[in-house]
Amino acid sequence: MDETPAVPARQSAAAGATVAASSLAGLTFSKGHGTGNDFVLIADPGDAHEITPEQVARLCDRHVGIGGDGLIRAVPSRFLPEGRDLLEQDPDAEWFMDYRNGDGSLSEMCGNGVRVFVHFLIAEQLVDLGPGETLTIGTRGGVKKVVRTSNGYAVDMGPWEFIFPKEATSKAMDALVSADGLEVARPGLSVSMGNPHTVVALAELKELAATQLFKAPVVDPKPANGTNVEFVVPAEPLVEDGVGTITMRVHERGVGETQSCGTGACAAAVAIRHWAGNTAPNDWHVKVPGGVVDVKFFPGAGGREHVELSGPAVIVATGTLS
Numbered sequence: 001m002d003e004t005p006a007v008p009a010r011q012s013a014a015a016g017a018t019v020a021a022s023s024l025a026g027l028t029f030s031k032g033h034g035t036g037n038d039f040v041l042i043a044d045p046g047d048a049h050e051i052t053p054e055q056v057a058r059l060c061d062r063h064v065g066i067g068g069d070g071l072i073r074a075v076p077s078r079f080l081p082e083g084r085d086l087l088e089q090d091p092d093a094e095w096f097m098d099y100r101n102g103d104g105s106l107s108e109m110c111g112n113g114v115r116v117f118v119h120f121l122i123a124e125q126l127v128d129l130g131p132g133e134t135l136t137i138g139t140r141g142g143v144k145k146v147v148r149t150s151n152g153y154a155v156d157m158g159p160w161e162f163i164f165p166k167e168a169t170s171k172a173m174d175a176l177v178s179a180d181g182l183e184v185a186r187p188g189l190s191v192s193m194g195n196p197h198t199v200v201a202l203a204e205l206k207e208l209a210a211t212q213l214f215k216a217p218v219v220d221p222k223p224a225n226g227t228n229v230e231f232v233v234p235a236e237p238l239v240e241d242g243v244g245t246i247t248m249r250v251h252e253r254g255v256g257e258t259q260s261c262g263t264g265a266c267a268a269a270v271a272i273r274h275w276a277g278n279t280a281p282n283d284w285h286v287k288v289p290g291g292v293v294d295v296k297f298f299p300g301a302g303g304r305e306h307v308e309l310s311g312p313a314v315i316v317a318t319g320t321l322s
């Protein structure tokens with residue numbers, strides 16, 4: 001009988017390499033997510049594991065690894081130079097969220113990741129945090145305060161910055177963004193949440209669904225360090241009972257399309273609120289393919305307006321690397 005040819009496995013980035021080939025064999029890990037933005041999590045209380053970008057990519061690969069949008073290593077801040085700097089600012093920032101994108105690249109901040117990171121620290125019994133209590137943590141985007149709520153966590157994400165390139169022609173948009181499925185290039189507004197975002201408003205949900213995000217949208221002018229691109233549709237009416245609602249999809253730098261992006265949801269609310277003018281509310285629901293996160297603007301330290309991100313965090317499983 002003719003042998004039917006084996007169907008070649010889809011060549012993934014790490015095809016042929018296996019996690020077992022790494023020096024991480026025997027290490028326990030957890031898998032978690034926040035509204036479908038998923039992460040491989042590793043506790044490293046002794047800073048014993050220098051996880052290389054190649055190892056991150058293998059572990060995050062959804063065919064030859066565990067699979068995840070990113071990897072989060074929990075390590076005491078005192079072991080990292082950036083962590084020691086933060087401890088001088090705030091000695092309570094005992095644990096550091098060492099976040100990496102799924103391709104192994106670094107990012108300054110990860111909003112969904114912070115919630116899952118704190119949930120992981122509690123699950124690992126590395127911290128004790130009851131409902132209503134606040135934990136201070138260190139990140140590459142600075143010190144963050146995280147409150148455990150009745151149904152997840154609320155994170156003070158700090159202030160935002162508009163990233164207007166000097167050649168920006170207006171304060172309403174600073175980039176032109178094109179993507180497969182979009183008939184014409186659209187204006188975008190670039191916002192930093194510690195990491196870069198470019199927010200594009202679309203007219204209706206049909207257009208959002210038709211936008212193809214298998215590859216990175218083209219942003220002009222090209223941001224020097226890349227950018228996460230959010231496509232957003234404001235609800236009609238935008239505000240109900242004092243709360244604004246946005247529907248969003250995102251193509252993440254170093255990952256691809258994800259089910260959710262916490263810093264992206266904050267950037268989306270900043271942009272829509274900027275475009276809507278000062279009639280816009282402080283409270284927002286941001287609907288993403290993986291669920292809903294809430295964004296709130298409030299007067300933060302130093303007279304700057306801060307953004308708070310809140311939402312769920314789930315640990316799905318725990319295992320051992322072979």
Ligand SMILES: N[C@H](CCC[C@H](N)C(=O)O)C(=O)O
Nearest residue numbers: 107110111112195261262263
């Ligand atoms: N998913 C993350 C954002 C990761 C951003 C990363 N892709 C970057 O390169 O900035 C979040 O929930 O905020």
